[in-house]
Amino acid sequence: MKKNDFKNLKVKKIEELKKTVSAKKLELMKLLSNKASKAEKNLKKGRNLKKEIAQILTLVREKKL
Numbered sequence: 001m002k003k004n005d006f007k008n009l010k011v012k013k014i015e016e017l018k019k020t021v022s023a024k025k026l027e028l029m030k031l032l033s034n035k036a037s038k039a040e041k042n043l044k045k046g047r048n049l050k051k052e053i054a055q056i057l058t059l060v061r062e063k064k065l
């Protein structure tokens with residue numbers, strides 16, 4: 001995730017961030033199934049998605065506190 005994307009996420013509300021997380025998780029599930037069937041060539045994409053999900057969940061936690 002680029003710095004500008006991360007700054008844009010900081011402005012969003014918790015509900016919007018949760019929707020983003022659910023969309024990213026769905027994308028990750030599709031990616032994992034494609035990777036298992038050898039359809040996906042970019043293997044680092046899964047790691048990046050997991051990292052983005054973790055960053056967004058951290059923002060949600062910070063906003064709750």
